[in-house]
Amino acid sequence: MNTFIHYHTLDLRIHDSPSLHKAHQPNNRSTHFLPLYIFDPRQLDLSQFPNTSSSRPAQASTDAPNQDGSAKFEPRQTRCSPKSRVGKFHRTSPYRLKFLLEAVYSLRESYRRSGGDMLIAYGPPEKIIPQLIAELQKNGGEIEGFFAQREYTVEEISNYRRISDGLASQKGNAKGDKGVKLEFNDSKTLIPPGQLPFDPSRDTPDVYTEFRKKVEGLGIGLDEMLKRPLQTSENVDGEIRVKVGNEKLKPFPDVKFDHIKLGEGDGGFLISETVEEVYAKLVRPLLDNPPIGGWSSAAASASHQESNGNANGKGEIPELHSASAIPFEGSVKAALDRIDDYIGQLQRGQWQGGNKAKHYKETRNGLLGEGFSTKFSSWLSLGSVSPKEIGWRVGQLMEKEGRDKEVWKNVYWILFELLWRDYFQYTVLKTSLSDQTPKSRSKTTSSPDDGDEYHPNSSLFNPDGFSSQISTYPKDLRPKPSEWHSANLQDENDPARRWCEGRTGVPFIDANMRELIQTGWMSNRGRQNVASFLTKDLYCDWRIGAEFFEMHLVDYDTCSNWGNWQYQAGVGNDPRSSRQFNPIKQARDYDENNEFVRTWIPELKDLPKEYIQTPWLLNDPSKLGGYPSKPIVELPSWKKHYPNQPSGRNRYGKDGKQNKNKNKAKGNGKGPGGGKSNSKQENQ
Numbered sequence: 001m002n003t004f005i006h007y008h009t010l011d012l013r014i015h016d017s018p019s020l021h022k023a024h025q026p027n028n029r030s031t032h033f034l035p036l037y038i039f040d041p042r043q044l045d046l047s048q049f050p051n052t053s054s055s056r057p058a059q060a061s062t063d064a065p066n067q068d069g070s071a072k073f074e075p076r077q078t079r080c081s082p083k084s085r086v087g088k089f090h091r092t093s094p095y096r097l098k099f100l101l102e103a104v105y106s107l108r109e110s111y112r113r114s115g116g117d118m119l120i121a122y123g124p125p126e127k128i129i130p131q132l133i134a135e136l137q138k139n140g141g142e143i144e145g146f147f148a149q150r151e152y153t154v155e156e157i158s159n160y161r162r163i164s165d166g167l168a169s170q171k172g173n174a175k176g177d178k179g180v181k182l183e184f185n186d187s188k189t190l191i192p193p194g195q196l197p198f199d200p201s202r203d204t205p206d207v208y209t210e211f212r213k214k215v216e217g218l219g220i221g222l223d224e225m226l227k228r229p230l231q232t233s234e235n236v237d238g239e240i241r242v243k244v245g246n247e248k249l250k251p252f253p254d255v256k257f258d259h260i261k262l263g264e265g266d267g268g269f270l271i272s273e274t275v276e277e278v279y280a281k282l283v284r285p286l287l288d289n290p291p292i293g294g295w296s297s298a299a300a301s302a303s304h305q306e307s308n309g310n311a312n313g314k315g316e317i318p319e320l321h322s323a324s325a326i327p328f329e330g331s332v333k334a335a336l337d338r339i340d341d342y343i344g345q346l347q348r349g350q351w352q353g354g355n356k357a358k359h360y361k362e363t364r365n366g367l368l369g370e371g372f373s374t375k376f377s378s379w380l381s382l383g384s385v386s387p388k389e390i391g392w393r394v395g396q397l398m399e400k401e402g403r404d405k406e407v408w409k410n411v412y413w414i415l416f417e418l419l420w421r422d423y424f425q426y427t428v429l430k431t432s433l434s435d436q437t438p439k440s441r442s443k444t445t446s447s448p449d450d451g452d453e454y455h456p457n458s459s460l461f462n463p464d465g466f467s468s469q470i471s472t473y474p475k476d477l478r479p480k481p482s483e484w485h486s487a488n489l490q491d492e493n494d495p496a497r498r499w500c501e502g503r504t505g506v507p508f509i510d511a512n513m514r515e516l517i518q519t520g521w522m523s524n525r526g527r528q529n530v531a532s533f534l535t536k537d538l539y540c541d542w543r544i545g546a547e548f549f550e551m552h553l554v555d556y557d558t559c560s561n562w563g564n565w566q567y568q569a570g571v572g573n574d575p576r577s578s579r580q581f582n583p584i585k586q587a588r589d590y591d592e593n594n595e596f597v598r599t600w601i602p603e604l605k606d607l608p609k610e611y612i613q614t615p616w617l618l619n620d621p622s623k624l625g626g627y628p629s630k631p632i633v634e635l636p637s638w639k640k641h642y643p644n645q646p647s648g649r650n651r652y653g654k655d656g657k658q659n660k661n662k663n664k665a666k667g668n669g670k671g672p673g674g675g676k677s678n679s680k681q682e683n684q
């Protein structure tokens with residue numbers, strides 16, 4: 001038996017899979033294919049499963065800034081706990097957990113449907129994998145390859161390094177021997193590192209526009225910048241199966257899991273448990289210890305029923321909130337269906353679907369409903385969909401619509417946004433290095449067990465962010481973490497706590513925060529606004545916001561989340577503008593009918609419409625149903641956008657009727673567009 005192992009991490013798919021492709025080439029000696037997924041105790045509280053050491057408590061935050069405001073870099077402190085470092089938040093929510101489990105279990109289903117299987121385990125991967133490999137090597141068994149997707153973030157790299165160390169310390173598998181080594185696939189980004197016209201570990205530009213222009217220099221088209229994804233699956237009547245050329249999936253090895261001796265507290269394998277049972281075990285620690293702001297009422301009520309014995313006792317996966325903008329499952333099938341719907345596909349010479357993509361740029365700043373933007377991010381964050389698959393499809397539609405410049409631009413804008421995703425990945429790759437010497441930089445694209453070249457505490461998570469690593473960053477623009485408000489989340493009146501709970505008294509901000517808690521989602525427009533409000537108006541430590549987003553966002557992605565937070569907070573790599581959003585103006589522009597605020601703040605829904613975005617101007621707390629009667633802060637710049645102001649910015653006459661044609665947000669009615677922000681930078 002010669003086994004090819006693929007360790008799935010954030011690449012939960014069988015399409016566009018370099019490992020499946022490699023394992024099924026004629027010259028590959030493998031006889032079996034073993035896909036593996038492991039629930040890691042550093043991400044999830046596994047205490048409800050047998051044979052786990054109870055989760056490590058969250059580490060005390062030792063990275064408070066120094067007296068002079070510069071950030072401390074504590075040696076080797078990593079984010080290795082299921083609680084966040086600054087706010088001590090859970091690192092996942094019931095909704096993200098649900099999405100993850102749907103992705104993992106539907107992936108296993110795809111393998112099973114293809115005649116194979118996938119091994120699911122829980123516990124420290126560095127303990128499980130060497131034991132599994134040792135079992136496969138018994139009686140002359142061979143390992144043809146052991147692959148995973150390359151990641152650029154310290155935690156994931158540390159995980160790979162620990163696994164490599166575990167393998168190296170195994171008897172007969174010492175470093176330098178011909179022992180099993182973890183190797184990597186570059187399948188994370190739209191443009192893989194090897195295709196970039198520069199070395200990303202060294203030369204990723206500090207400004208997005210420069211990055212984009214360099215990449216677009218490859219040519220914005222099929223077989224230029226956009227490469228055809230690997231054909232490793234087929235869709236048979238809506239069922240996704242492995243198929244590489246004419247090859248079917250190689251069989252799953254005959255492993256005796258009960259022979260594998262895992263150490264005490266080192267976890268185990270999930271063979272016969274249902275997805276509901278696994279969900280029930282993983283969600284319990286979250287529900288027993290709700291965070292500030294609580295969990296979504298839909299998620300919490302499903303589990304409440306379960307603990308009262310009203311449900312089947314095996315755990316209930318919660319329904320989505322009825323107003324959720326992402327009414328989707330985490331499965332690959334749901335992702336591919338969404339691509340078919342949003343971008344469309346070529347069928348018998350005709351392009352089917354794709355109307356939404358043809359209006360993307362006009363609608364992408366919308367707030368309500370599933371249609372205004374692609375909603376690909378949640379699947380992309382788990383790798384359930386390949387960015388190259390999306391890119392190729394977008395390229396096909398652009399080619400088809402080439403003659404209509406307006407449509408072409410709308411469709412192209414999806415690529416523009418996907419390049420933002422790549423940009424943050426490569427910025428993290430570049431700035432995660434502690435040693436700036438070319439020698440160690442060139443090492444970053446090799447194996448993770450090369451030594452300690454990665455920054456021990458990546459600047460991605462540090463108060464002064466990427467800016468601390470950019471020598472050209474103007475001194476006077478550098479943030480001063482010592483001046484930030486230090487949050488006390490135990491205090492109900494703390495500004496950061498009121499922000500988290502959607503109680504700032506500024507409806508546009510609170511509506512977005514409540515949507516996040518209730519659904520695990522917030523639009524890009526909302527994210528920019530609430531991040532600006534927390535950091536520029538409340539002057540709070542941006543990491544509280546990034547951690548709160550990490551807990552709730554179903555599409556949480558380390559590079560995109562922390563990178564965007566830095567960008568909004570002014571500690572990122574592009575310091576040129578202040579990026580302070582005016583929430584009153586933004587509400588007028590993007591929630592012009594107040595529909596968004598009405599949806600998420602029902603207390604205000606019956607107010608006269610001119611007061612919905614500024615209820616404090618009504619001067620009548622009795623009409624606010626308990627909603628704060630005063631905003632937590634009020635900036636002078638907001639006032640010219642208040643109703644009934646003579647500045648011309650108000651859209652309401654004294655009678656409360658909307659003034660026609662004044663300050664109407666651009667757009668086509670499906671949602672406001674135009675990509676307006678107060679920033680001079682290239683819009684996100």
Ligand SMILES: Cc1cc2nc3c(=O)[nH]c(=O)nc-3n(C[C@H](O)[C@H](O)[C@H](O)COP(=O)(O)OP(=O)(O)OC[C@H]3O[C@@H](n4cnc5c(N)ncnc54)[C@H](O)[C@@H]3O)c2cc1C
Binds near residue numbers: 375380528561565
């Ligand atoms: C403070 C803040 C935190 C964020 N946290 C995350 C996060 O954890 N995960 C995440 O995927 N995105 C994050 N974003 C980026 C962006 O808001 C989301 O990618 C987008 O809203 C997802 O919706 P969509 O898939 O419909 O995007 P679309 O508008 O349809 O865009 C298509 C794709 O482009 C990518 N994209 C779009 N905008 C950005 C951006 N600004 N940065 C990076 N990639 C982008 C995403 O992969 C997205 O799926 C954050 C933005 C801000 C301002």
